[in-house]
Amino acid sequence: MLKKITIIWMLSTVAGLFSVQAQDVRVQASVDRNKILIGEPIQLRLDIEIPQGTPMGWFNLDTLPHFTFITKNKIDTQNNARTILFKQILSITSFDSGQWVIPQLGLTVGNNRYLTDSISIMVDYSPADPNQPYHDLKDIVEVPETDSLYINYILVAATLIAIALLVWLLSRKKKAEATPIPAGPRLSALEQAMKELEDLRAASSSANVKTYFTRLNEILRTYFKNRNLVTAPNAGNESFIQKVQSDLSRDQVLQLAQTLRLSDAVKFAKYNPSAAEQEEAYEVIRKTLPIIDEIHYKNPGS
Helix, strand or coil: CHHHHHHHHHHHHHHHHHHHHHHCCEEEEEECCCEEECCCCEEEEEEEEEECCCCECCCCCCCECCEEEEEECCCEEEECCCEEEEEEEEEEECCCCEEEEECCCEEEECCEEEECCCEEEEEECCCCCCCCCCCCCCCCCCCCCCCHHHHHHHHHHHHHHHHHHHHHHHHHHHHHHHCCCCCCCCCCHHHHHHHHHHHHHHCCCCCCHHHHHHHHHHHHHHHHHHCCCCCCCCCCHHHHHHHHCCCCCHHHHHHHHHHHHHHHHHHHHCCCCCHHHHHHHHHHHHHHHHHHHHHHHHCCCC
């Protein structure tokens, strides 16, 4: 009887320890708002609290259905007497209108699996202003007939002017061809891209944010075209990532992808990045191009 009581007491003690440990685990996901306009950023915050010394994995944050990652901040930690607090803030957005859900995010703590709550987000277009005047369709306006002889005079005069302009342009072209223009040394694709990046930085103080990011994307696109890496004129940013993902490290691919997504958010969703985000995007392009060029210059068939 005594042995049976002892076993029951030991089992209760172990169960109590596991219960206390489970109670010390806290996994939470939250957003700063549940309704946005298309392309408007949301701050997704992840908070985790676990007992000291407990092994833990992290969330799989590669993709979220209907949402795009803009930035991913580093994971902050805070040690308390009995627990460790983890916090990460991610900036996301959506370009799909509708009612979408950030699904439950799971991670493993010890031998247990924990899930966050799902979060509903409403993505909508800018509302129409009812105070603006409504412009109805206007009736067809009849144009008075013009005397045909008057039109003939106009046609003759326009023809004579066009002939004179053509003769003048041809004469200028012959003079220009007769004067040789000394050609300077031709820059490589990388040298041209780095020169354009320097020019962009010099003019960044006078350029608006959208123009700056549009030009930054054009420099990258021109480099890929000149190096025959991606030549399709309408290729999307995903084509650039797919082309070089085997050449770069995982962190380098992630940084380049985040920079291109940030560029799209600025150009198409009117996202206003901070000065730090603008500088980081510039540095990512400036550091990534020489790495890609070195790999493909040494291995032109890659």
